Amino acid sequence: MKPETKPEIAKIDGDTPALRLLSLLEIIAEKDQFFTLHGLVEETGLPKPTLHRMLQQLETAGMLQRDGDNRHYGTGVRLRRLAENLLLNNTVQGARHAVLGQLVKEVGESCNITALSGNEVLYLDRVETQAPLRFYLHPGSQVPVHCSASGKLFLAQMKPAQRRRLLAHVPLERFTHNTLTDLGLLEEEIERVGSTGYAFDDEEFLPGLVCIAVLVPAAKGRSNLGLAVQGPTMRLSREKALSFLPALREAAQSIAAIDAEATPDGSAYA
Amino acid sequence: MKPETKPEIAKIDGDTPALRLLSLLEIIAEKDQFFTLHGLVEETGLPKPTLHRMLQQLETAGMLQRDGDNRHYGTGVRLRRLAENLLLNNTVQGARHAVLGQLVKEVGESCNITALSGNEVLYLDRVETQAPLRFYLHPGSQVPVHCSASGKLFLAQMKPAQRRRLLAHVPLERFTHNTLTDLGLLEEEIERVGSTGYAFDDEEFLPGLVCIAVLVPAAKGRSNLGLAVQGPTMRLSREKALSFLPALREAAQSIAAIDAEATPDGSAYA
DNA sequence: ACGTTTTATTCCATTTTTTGGAACTGATGC
DNA sequence: GCATCAGTTCCAAAAAATGGAATAAAACGT
Numbered sequence: 001m002k003p004e005t006k007p008e009i010a011k012i013d014g015d016t017p018a019l020r021l022l023s024l025l026e027i028i029a030e031k032d033q034f035f036t037l038h039g040l041v042e043e044t045g046l047p048k049p050t051l052h053r054m055l056q057q058l059e060t061a062g063m064l065q066r067d068g069d070n071r072h073y074g075t076g077v078r079l080r081r082l083a084e085n086l087l088l089n090n091t092v093q094g095a096r097h098a099v100l101g102q103l104v105k106e107v108g109e110s111c112n113i114t115a116l117s118g119n120e121v122l123y124l125d126r127v128e129t130q131a132p133l134r135f136y137l138h139p140g141s142q143v144p145v146h147c148s149a150s151g152k153l154f155l156a157q158m159k160p161a162q163r164r165r166l167l168a169h170v171p172l173e174r175f176t177h178n179t180l181t182d183l184g185l186l187e188e189e190i191e192r193v194g195s196t197g198y199a200f201d202d203e204e205f206l207p208g209l210v211c212i213a214v215l216v217p218a219a220k221g222r223s224n225l226g227l228a229v230q231g232p233t234m235r236l237s238r239e240k241a242l243s244f245l246p247a248l249r250e251a252a253q254s255i256a257a258i259d260a261e262a263t264p265d266g267s268a269y270a
Numbered sequence: 271m272k273p274e275t276k277p278e279i280a281k282i283d284g285d286t287p288a289l290r291l292l293s294l295l296e297i298i299a300e301k302d303q304f305f306t307l308h309g310l311v312e313e314t315g316l317p318k319p320t321l322h323r324m325l326q327q328l329e330t331a332g333m334l335q336r337d338g339d340n341r342h343y344g345t346g347v348r349l350r351r352l353a354e355n356l357l358l359n360n361t362v363q364g365a366r367h368a369v370l371g372q373l374v375k376e377v378g379e380s381c382n383i384t385a386l387s388g389n390e391v392l393y394l395d396r397v398e399t400q401a402p403l404r405f406y407l408h409p410g411s412q413v414p415v416h417c418s419a420s421g422k423l424f425l426a427q428m429k430p431a432q433r434r435r436l437l438a439h440v441p442l443e444r445f446t447h448n449t450l451t452d453l454g455l456l457e458e459e460i461e462r463v464g465s466t467g468y469a470f471d472d473e474e475f476l477p478g479l480v481c482i483a484v485l486v487p488a489a490k491g492r493s494n495l496g497l498a499v500q501g502p503t504m505r506l507s508r509e510k511a512l513s514f515l516p517a518l519r520e521a522a523q524s525i526a527a528i529d530a531e532a533t534p535d536g537s538a539y540a
Numbered sequence: 541a542c543g544t545t546t547t548a549t550t551c552c553a554t555t556t557t558t559t560g561g562a563a564c565t566g567a568t569g570c
Numbered sequence: 571g572c573a574t575c576a577g578t579t580c581c582a583a584a585a586a587a588t589g590g591a592a593t594a595a596a597a598c599g600t
Contacts, residue, residue, distance in 0.1 A: 014331065015330075016327060016556095016557070016558090017287065017288055017556085017557070017558095017586075017587055017588090018287055018288040018291040018327065018557095018558095019327060019331050020587095021288040021291075021292075022291075022331065022333065022352075025352060025356075026352055026355070029352050029355035029356040029359065030355055030359065031359060032359040032360075032361050032362070033362065034362065034529075036547090037547080037548070037549095038546090038547060038548085046589095047588075047589045047590080048547090048548080048549090048589085049549080049550080049551095049588080049589055049590085049591095050587080050588060050589065052548070052549065052550095053587080053588085056549090057286060057288065057289060060285075061284065061289050061292065062410060063292065065394065066385075067385065067394070067495075067529075069488075069494050070494070070548090070596095071547085071548085071596095074360075074362060074363065075356060075360055075363065076410075077409055077410055079356060080356065080357070080360060080363070082292075082295060082296055082299050082353070083352070083353035083354075083356040083357050084353075084357065085296070085299035085300055086295075086298075086299040086345060086349060086350065086353040087350065087353050087354065087357065115354060115357065116357060116358055117357040118357065118360055118363065118364040118367065119361070119364035119365065119367070119368055122357075161531070162361055165361055165362075165365055165528065165531055166361050166364060166365060168365070168527075168528075169365040169366075169368045169369050169372075169524060169528060170364075170365070170368045171368070171372055224354040224355070224357070224358045225354075286585095286586070286587090287557075287558060287559090287585085287586070287587095288586095288587095306576085306577095307576075307577065308575085308576060308577085316560095317559075317560045317561080318560085318576090318577080318578090319559080319560055319561085319562095319578080319579085319580095320558080320559065320560060322577070322578070322579095323558080323559085326578095341576080341577085541600100542599100542600090543598105543599090543600090544597100544598080544599075544600100545596100545597080545598070545599090546595100546596085546597075546598085547594100547595085547596075547597090548593100548594080548595070548596085549592105549593080549594070549595085550591105550592085550593070550594085551590105551591085551592075551593085552588105552589105552590105552591100552592105553588105554587105554588080554589100555586105555587080555588070556585105556586080556587065556588080557584105557585080557586065557587075558583105558584080558585065558586075558587105559581105559582100559583085559584075559585080560581105560583105561580105561581105562579105562580085562581100563578105563579085563580080564577100564578075564579070564580090565576105565577080565578070565579085566575105566576090566577080566578090567574100567575085567576085567577095568573105568574085568575080568576100569572105569573085569574080569575100570571100570572095570573085570574100
């Protein structure tokens with residue numbers, strides 16, 4: 001008797017067809033690989049025609065895209081744009097923004113919340129310092145993963161295979177004298193970042209700009225939110241930046257708490 | 271008679287309730303503020319009870335969240351997490367996109383990844399050149415097989431019977447002076463393409479647009495992914511296009527490697 | 541080249557869900 | 571208190587989802 005490909009943990013739930021479709025999207029969103037109709041059938045336990053109809057619906061709408069062989073599906077442009085807009089425009093969500101504002105007051109430097117989008121780091125929200133000398137980087141802009149503090153944090157928590165795939169094809173473009181353009185050195189740095197739980201950007205992207213970042217802890221699984229303080233070298237030394245760590249961690253915790261508290265008690269969404 | 275406030279540009283579309291719900295999410299995703307039922311009614315023109323039900327549904331599922339006063343809605347944790355996961359895990363598209371971007375840098379012209387979808391060639395992804403003069407063709411659009419470089423490559427690798435079946439049902443529509451509308455001539459061209467391993471589109475679809483394409487090699491069987499460089503005749507001669515072949519082939523190889531890694535091999539894909 | 545398997549797709553009668561005009565409720569304001 | 575405005579509930583007709591079974595289309599093996 002063979003291993004009996006058992007697990008088949010059904011996960012699709014929802015009281016209405018539309019919610020079941022969203023539930024399916026959640027399963028899809030967790031994949032970092034292409035998927036097939038057959039695979040989903042095994043994974044969810046749903047009848048094949050039902051799943052087929054759902055996928056077909058999503059494909060016609062441009063939410064999914066069939067890849068090459070007509071068998072493997074991946075996310076479509078429309079779905080990705082939806083996701084980006086959702087994250088991007090969520091900023092006036094007040095609570096997070098308020099925490100950011102508070103942090104800026106405490107440390108006296110510009111702070112921002114970041115997320116990984118594709119192979120770049122996306123600025124979700126940002127509060128500028130009051131100091132006259134400052135870098136202006138607006139929410140919505142993107143920076144490469146390999147030369148930003150948040151980016152290195154995101155890389156550090158990925159599964160090795162996932163990280164390798166991303167790094168293998170993203171050219172480690174040089175922006176400044178300090179940019180890590182060597183894969184080996186970058187891996188070393190990422191490991192350091194992973195073990196210490198914070199990351200520096202020591203003028204690796206823009207000359208004169210230093211940055212220290214931590215992850216916003218997630219209730220479970222990986223986090224896709226980073227929190228960072230940025231400032232000009234002129235004002236912000238490495239030591240001073242390090243001294244902000246406690247405040248940074250506390251703020252990250254607050255943001256995590258906001259998200260956690262906003263979750264209907266215990267059973268998450270049900 | 272007063273100005274009659276009539277911005278009311280309905281935007282919700284979709285052939286099925288579930289897609290209409292996604293369409294609603296898109297509208298919501300574009301907001302950077304909380305929103306109300308009434309506001310959405312005015313914005314979309316949908317009946318109040320209908321929208322109410324939709325919002326209620328999304329709220330119960332944890333996708334939306336009401337803001338204290340029970341009147342204003344904002345995005346819920348579950349929806350945000352969905353968006354985060356979508357972006358976080360699209361490393362495949364990210365990696366492919368990076369390869370495309372790199373190729374564009376090398377050759378200085380717009381490049382795209384294509385797939386055969388039904389009887390037409392589908393643009394999966396595209397990166398535009400920086401040059402000011404350019405054709406704008408977005409991902410998701412489709413072009414006929416008989417007058418596109420990628421299309422001819424797809425045809426060339428088909429079994430003759432398969433190709434005949436496809437061509438029998440696709441009228442060889444004329445788009446430009448150079449379009450191959452004669453089946454015999456097209457067969458000749460396809461044979462040439464098959465033996466050389468690359469294909470030209472010499473203003474056969476759009477006047478002034480030339481294109482050279484290769485196939486992304488597949489691990490097994492036929493490939494259904496094409497990689498192409500496109501440019502205006504003004505800048506891109508046939509000779510120059512030919513000189514891009516090595517870069518094109520190398521990029522195709524990279525994409526093949528990415529896909530190989532991201533394709534659930536045989537069975538499980540978790 | 542041909543039969544075998546695997547996987548995708550279509551069919552369709554039944555069940556479930558959506559739809560939206562109208563009526564109702566509750567809050568706010570004057 | 572009455573007017574106003576927004577949110578909510580009702581419900582019968584119309585539309586859509588469901589999934590077992592049948593079919594079609596590739597991929598595979600010989």
